């Protein structure tokens with residue numbers, strides 16, 4: 001592992017949910033609809049009935065079996081603890097009802113900013129895009145500054161514009177990583193269009209090395225033993241995607257939440273900073 005990758009691993013805890021230091025914001029602020037991912041409907045701003053007074057989930061160890069698979073694949077990228085402990089200095093919506101509505105608006109914006117920071121940090125860990133590191137550092141600082149603004153400024157932030165600006169730079173990184181992957185491919189990679197609807201697609205053993213999978217819908221697709229090295233996974237829907245034996249090393253913008261949503265096994269090769277979900281090992 002390179003020094004940069006080690007740094008990425010060390011910093012990644014800042015971009016993982018720390019529920020101990022969060023007021024259960026994702027379980028209150030966000031809405032969800034009854035589906036295979038959630039057992040009942042819930043409005044945004046209403047506490048989930050499984051949320052306890054200590055902000056812990058009463059079914060935390062059994063979410064998948066209780067019909068809450070969606071909760072196991074949600075990632076706040078550390079926005080929960082940031083909003084709870086920094087933006088609101090440890091003041092909870094529960095004890096300060098006048099703050100609740102604003103806090104629930106701040107949280108999803110912070111989640112987006114932290115997701116961007118996660119990707120920027122990952123890009124900064126990649127040696128082959130060193131030429132872009134100066135620009136990446138600049139956008140990192142700017143994005144961090146946005147997360148430190150007052151709640152009132154955060155709710156007025158044009159997060160879409162900032163995302164577009166960040167996205168442009170992340171795309172340049174992606175192009176370099178994918179081109180390098182293709183260069184090393186022994187056989188010609190299969191062509192896949194971005195944003196493709198590949199629900200249930202049979203892509204077993206496919207060579208997709210260096211593909212731009214951005215926004216693709218790979219729900220329940222069969223990617224067993226596929227070559228997914230150096231792919232761009234930003235925004236890919238990987239619910240129940242079968243990654244058994246697939247190779248994903250060198251891929252970028254793949255998150256732990258996406259991996260958790262997929263199926264896999266001990267033979268799946270993941271980038272070093274991601275861990276095997278327990279349900280792959282059971």
Ligand code: SF4
Nearest residue numbers: 027048050051057071
């Ligand atoms: S089921 Fe648990 S993790 Fe999911 S929203 Fe409710 S309290 Fe949160």
